[in-house]
Amino acid sequence: MDRFVFLTFDGLSKGAVLAAFALALVLIWRAARIVNFAQGAMAVAAAYAGYSVTTATGSYWLGFGAALVGGLLIGMVVERAVMRFVDHSSPLSEVIVALGLVLVMQAVLGMVYGNEFLPAGTPFSRNALSVGEVPLLSRYDLFVFGAVLLVLLGLALLFTRTSVGLRMRASAFAPEVSRLLGVNVGGMLTLGWALASAVGALAAMLVIPTELGLHPHAMDLVFVSAFTAAVVGGLDSPPGAVVGGLTVGLILSYVSGYLGSDVTPMAVLVLLLAVLLVRPGGLFSSTVARQA
Amino acid sequence: MSEQTVSPAAAAPAPRRAGLLPGLFGRSTLLRHLILAVLAGVLLFLLTQQLDPFRNFQLATVAAYLCATAGLTLLVGMNGQLSLGHGALMAVGAYTVALAQNALAERGITGNQVLPLSLALGVLVTMVAGAVIGLAAARLRGPYLAGVTLAVAVAVPAATVTFDETFNSEQGLSVAVEPPPLSLGLYFPNERWQAWVALTGALLTMLLLANLVRSRVGRNLRAVRDDEVAARLAGIHVGRTQVLAFVVSAASAGLGGGLMALLAQSVSPGAFSLTLSLFLLMAVVIGGLGSLSGAVWGALLLVALPDLTHDSAQWVSLSPAVAQRLEGNLPLAVFGLTLIVVMIAAPGGVQGLLRRIGARVRRRAPAR
Numbered sequence: 001m002d003r004f005v006f007l008t009f010d011g012l013s014k015g016a017v018l019a020a021f022a023l024a025l026v027l028i029w030r031a032a033r034i035v036n037f038a039q040g041a042m043a044v045a046a047a048y049a050g051y052s053v054t055t056a057t058g059s060y061w062l063g064f065g066a067a068l069v070g071g072l073l074i075g076m077v078v079e080r081a082v083m084r085f086v087d088h089s090s091p092l093s094e095v096i097v098a099l100g101l102v103l104v105m106q107a108v109l110g111m112v113y114g115n116e117f118l119p120a121g122t123p124f125s126r127n128a129l130s131v132g133e134v135p136l137l138s139r140y141d142l143f144v145f146g147a148v149l150l151v152l153l154g155l156a157l158l159f160t161r162t163s164v165g166l167r168m169r170a171s172a173f174a175p176e177v178s179r180l181l182g183v184n185v186g187g188m189l190t191l192g193w194a195l196a197s198a199v200g201a202l203a204a205m206l207v208i209p210t211e212l213g214l215h216p217h218a219m220d221l222v223f224v225s226a227f228t229a230a231v232v233g234g235l236d237s238p239p240g241a242v243v244g245g246l247t248v249g250l251i252l253s254y255v256s257g258y259l260g261s262d263v264t265p266m267a268v269l270v271l272l273l274a275v276l277l278v279r280p281g282g283l284f285s286s287t288v289a290r291q292a
Numbered sequence: 293m294s295e296q297t298v299s300p301a302a303a304a305p306a307p308r309r310a311g312l313l314p315g316l317f318g319r320s321t322l323l324r325h326l327i328l329a330v331l332a333g334v335l336l337f338l339l340t341q342q343l344d345p346f347r348n349f350q351l352a353t354v355a356a357y358l359c360a361t362a363g364l365t366l367l368v369g370m371n372g373q374l375s376l377g378h379g380a381l382m383a384v385g386a387y388t389v390a391l392a393q394n395a396l397a398e399r400g401i402t403g404n405q406v407l408p409l410s411l412a413l414g415v416l417v418t419m420v421a422g423a424v425i426g427l428a429a430a431r432l433r434g435p436y437l438a439g440v441t442l443a444v445a446v447a448v449p450a451a452t453v454t455f456d457e458t459f460n461s462e463q464g465l466s467v468a469v470e471p472p473p474l475s476l477g478l479y480f481p482n483e484r485w486q487a488w489v490a491l492t493g494a495l496l497t498m499l500l501l502a503n504l505v506r507s508r509v510g511r512n513l514r515a516v517r518d519d520e521v522a523a524r525l526a527g528i529h530v531g532r533t534q535v536l537a538f539v540v541s542a543a544s545a546g547l548g549g550g551l552m553a554l555l556a557q558s559v560s561p562g563a564f565s566l567t568l569s570l571f572l573l574m575a576v577v578i579g580g581l582g583s584l585s586g587a588v589w590g591a592l593l594l595v596a597l598p599d600l601t602h603d604s605a606q607w608v609s610l611s612p613a614v615a616q617r618l619e620g621n622l623p624l625a626v627f628g629l630t631l632i633v634v635m636i637a638a639p640g641g642v643q644g645l646l647r648r649i650g651a652r653v654r655r656r657a658p659a660r
Contacts, residue, residue, distance in 0.1 A: 035435035037442070085636045091434030092374050096577055097635045099376070099570050103628025110621040220566060224446050227439045265450035269443040273428050276436060 005136065006128070007257040008250065013141040015249020016148040017207040021226035022233065022241040023155070024200035029235050031172045031192030034083070037098035039200050040223035041105040042078065044216060046071035046201030048109055051118060051214055060123045067205050068198050075197025079190045106216040117213035126210070144206050151199060152242065159238075168192055221265060225252060228272040234282025244283070321506045329499045336491050345483035349555070350595050352483070355490035356551035358591035359497045361576050362584055363544025366501055368573070369581035370510065371537035372517035373429055374437055377444035378545045379569030384421045384448065385546030386553035386564065387459060389414040390467045393554075397468035404473060407489065407554070414550035415543045422542020423535065430534040445569040449561035464560025467553050490551045497544050502584055504540065513537050567624070574631045580643030589642040598623040 021039070028036045036042075050067030054060055078101065086097050124139035159165040171178040171185040172192070179185050203226075208218055229248040233240025248271065255267040275282070340348055364378050392410035396402075425444060429437050452459035459465065472485035504510055515523040516533045524530050553559045575594045580586030601623045634641055640648070 035439065037435075037438065082632060082636075087636075087639065090372075092368070092372070093635055093639070095374060095435060095438045096573065097632050099573065100628045100631035100635065103567075103570060103574070103624050103631065105628075107621040107624035107628060111617050111625070114617055115620070217566075221446060224439075224443050228443070231436065231439065260454070262450055262453040265443075265447040266454065269440075269447040272440055272443050276432055276440060277428060280431065280436065 003257065007253045009137050009141065010257075011250035011253025012246060013137070013144050013249070014207075014210075014253055015229075015246035016144055017203050017245075018222070018226050018229045018249050019242040019245025020148045020151060020199055020206070021203035021222060022229035022245045023152070023238055024196040024203065025226060025230045026233070026235060026238055026241045027155075027192060027196035027199065029230075031168065031189055031196075032083070033088075034094045034098075035227070035235070036196070037095055037223075038078065038101040038105070039196075039226075040219035041102040041109075041216075042074050042197050043071065043200035043204035044214075044219045045074055045105050045109060046197070047120075047204040047208055047214060047218075048113055050201075050205060051113075051120065054121065060121055064123075064205055067201050071198035071201025072194045074201075075194040076190055078197070079193035083193070084186075084189075109216040113214075113216075115216060117215050120209040120214045122209045140209075147202065147206060151202060152238075155195075155199075155238070164191070221268070224265070224272075225268050228268055228275070231272060231282055232275050237282070240282055322503055325499055325502045325506075329495050333491070333495055336495075337488075340484050340487045340491075343484075343487075345481050348481070348483040348487040350599075352487040352490035352551075352555055354591045354595045355487070355494035356548050356555060357572075357575070357594045358494040358587060359548030359551065360545045360572055361548075361579065361587040361590040361594070362494075362497055362501050363541040363548070364572055365576045365579075365581060365584055365587040365590075366505065366513070366544070367537050367541035368576060369583070369586070370505060370517060371513045371534060373534060373537060374434070374573075375429075375441045375538075375541070376438055376566075376569050376573060377425065377441035377448075378541070378572045379564050379566065380445045380448035381418055381422060381425075381542050381545040382549030382552065382568065382572075383452075383559075383561070383564035385414040385418040385549030386559045387452070387465070388417040388546070389550035389553045390465045390559045391458070393468050394465065402470060406470065411493065411547060411550045411554075414553075415546045418546025418549070419539050419543045422539045422545075426535040426538025426542070429538055430531040441569075442566075445566045449565055452561045459561075462561060464558055464563075466558045467556075469554055469557050486555055490555065493547055493551050497547060498584060501540070501544065505584065509533075509536065571627065574627050578630055578634050578641050580641030580645075582640060582647075583643055586641050586643035597626060601626055 021043070024039055024043075025036060028034055028039075046067045049070035050063040052063075053066035054063030057063070082097060082101060083094070087093050122140050124143050126138045126140045128136060128138045130136065157165075159169060167178070167183045168188045168191065170181075171183050171188040175185045178188075203222075204219055207222055208214055211218065225248055226245070229244035230241050231244070232247055233242070233244030248268075251271060252264055252267060256264045259267075336351075340351065343351065360378055360382055364375065367373050367375055389410045392413045393406070396406050396410065425441070428440060432440060452464070453461045472480045472482060476485070505513075512523070512528050512533050513536075515526065515528055516530050520530050523533075549564070552563070556563070571594060572590075575590030576587055577590075578593060579588065579590030602619070638645060
C-alpha cells in the first residue's frame with residue numbers, strides 16, 4: 001500500500017511536468033495548427049542555456065530564469081527564421097522541417113557540450129517528506145506542482161482576461177478578419193511560439209533533474225509521453241492537456257513501478273494507439289463532421 | 293525563317309515516357325524495368341570487381357539502405373503517409389534475420405538456402421509488424437500518424453531491453469554468417485560477396501516497387517495521397533490501400549534491416565535508434581519524394597555524407613577533444629540543415645532538381 005501511495009504521488013508529480021509540456025504542444029497547435037516535433041530539442045537547448053548560467057554564476061535561480069528567457073528566444077527564432085517559410089499546404093512538410101530542427105539542435109548541443117550526461121541540480125531536496133509513517137512528497141515535488149500551477153493560472157489569465165490573449169485567440173481563429181481589424185497576426189504567431197517554447201523549457205528544467213541528467217536526447221521520451229498526453233486530452237484543449245498529462249504520468253508511474261522502467265516506452269506506444277483507435281479526437285473532443 | 297517553319301515539326305512532343313531507347317524497351321513496363329535491372333546488375337557486377345574491399349562494403353551498405361529508402365519513398369512520396377518508425381521496422385527485420393541465422397547455424401544447417409530463407413523470414417515478420425502499424429495508421433492523419441510512428445521508433449529499441457533473454461539487451465546479438473561459397477574460390481573477398489548479396493536484394497526491391505508504382509495499385513496509392521474523398525468516390529478502398537502501402541513499405545524496410553544485420557554481422561538497439569528513423573526520412577526527402585530514383589540518391593547520401601564530413605574534419609587540424617565532439621555530430625547537423633533547406637527551397641529534392649535541369653536541356657535542344 002505504501003508503494004502504491006508513493007507511486008501515485010510520484011506519478012502526479014511526473015504528470016504535472018507532462019501536463020506543462022503537453023500544454024506547450026497544445027499552445028502551438030492552437031496558434032498555428034502545427035504539432036511541434038522540435039519541442040523536445042528546443043526545451044533541451046533552453047535547459048542547456050540554464051545549465052551554462054548556473055555553472056557560471058553558481059545560482060540555480062539565475063539559471064532557471066535564463067532557461068525560461070532562452071526558451072522564449074528560441075521559440076521566437078524558430079518561428080521567425082524557419083517555420084514562417086514552410087509550405088503549410090501539407091502537414092508533412094511541417095513535421096519534416098521540425099525533425100530537421102531536432103537533428104540540427106541536438107547535433108549543435110552535442111558539439112558544444114558533448115554527448116554525455118551532465119548533472120542537473122535541484123533547488124530543493126528530493127527526499128520524500130513523511131506524513132505519519134508514509135513517505136509522500138519531496139519538497140522538489142511541491143516546487144514542481146507550484147511552478148506548473150502558476151504557469152497554468154498565468155496562461156488562463158492571459159488568454160481569457162487580457163487584450164493580448166484575445167488578439168492571440170482571434171488571430172488563430174480567423175487570421176484574415178483579425179488582420180483587417182488591425183491585429184498583428186504574424187506577431188501573435190511569434191508570441192504564441194515564444195510562450196509555448198518557454199513553457200516547454202520550464203517543463204524541461206523541472207523534469208531533467210529527476211531523470212538521468214542533461215543530455216541532447218534527454219527529452220525524446222518525454223516528448224513522446226507529452227504528445228500522448230496532448231492526444232489523450234484532444235490536442236485542442238488546454239484543460240484536456242492537463243488532465244491528459246496527469247493521467248499519462250500516473251499510468252507511466254504505475255507501469256515503471258510495478259513492471260520495470262524499461263517497459264515505459266512500450267506502455268506509451270500502447271496507450272497512444274489505444275486512445276487514437278478508440279477516440280481519435282481525444283477524450284474531450286466534440287463530434288466532428290464526416291468527410292465522406 | 294525556314295528553320296522556324298520546320299522546327300515545330302521537329303520539336304513535336306515526343307511520345308510520353310519514351311525513355312532513352314523507346315524502340316528497344318517497347319511499351320511493356322515490366323520488360324523495360326527488367327532490362328534496366330539487368331543492365332544495372334551487370335554494371336554493378338563489373339563495378340564490384342574494380343572496387344577495393346572497403347568501397348565494396350560501402351556499396352553493400354548503400355544497397356541495404358536503398359531497400360529501406362525505396363520502401364519509405366513509396367509510403368511517404370506515393371501514398372502520403374509519414375512514418376518516423378522505419379528504423380524500428382529495420383530493427384525488426386534485422387533481429388529476425390539474426391535469430392534465424394543463429395538458429396539455423398545451431399542446428400548445423402548450412403548451404404546456399406540459408407541466406408534467402410532467413411532474409412525471407414525477416415521480410416515476412418516485418419510485414420506482419422507493418423500490417424499491425426498500418427492498420428492503426430490507416431485511421432490516422434498527419435501529425436497523429438507521425439506521433440504514433442515516433443512512439444514505435446522509441447519503443448522498439450526499448451523492447452530489446454525488456455525481453456533481454458531473446459535479444460540480449462543493449463549488447464545485442466552477433467549474427468552467424470557463412471563465408472562466401474567455396475565455388476567462388478578460396479580467397480574470394482568477403483566484402484565483394486556481401487556487396488553481391490545486398491545488391492541482389494536492392495535490385496529485386498527496386499524492380500518490384502517500380503512495377504508496383506506503375507501498376508493499378510500504384511495509381512490507387514497516388515489517388516489516395518492526392519485526395520481521399522475523390523479516391524473513395526472513384527471506388528478505391530482508402531483504408532485497404534493505405535494498409536497495403538504500409539505493408540509493402542515495411543517489407544522493404546525489413547529486407548534492408550536484414551541485409552544490415554548480415555553486413556555488420558551483429559545487431560544492437562543502438563544501431564536502430566530514433567536517429568536512424570530520422571535519417572531515413574531525411575534521405576528520402578533530400579533524394580526527392582516524387583520518384584523511386586530519389587531513394588537511390590537518398591541511400592547514397594546516407595553513406596557518403598558521414599564519410600565526407602569525416603574527411604573534411606580531418607583536413608582541418610583540430611585538438612582530439614574537439615574532433616571527438618565533432619565526429620558524430622557534424623554529419624547530424626549537416627543532415628538536419630540540408631533537410632530544412634531542401635524542404636523550404638527545393639521540395640522536389642535532388643531528383644526534382646535533376647528533372648528540372650533535364651527538362652531545360654531538352655527544351656533547348658531543338659532550338660539548336
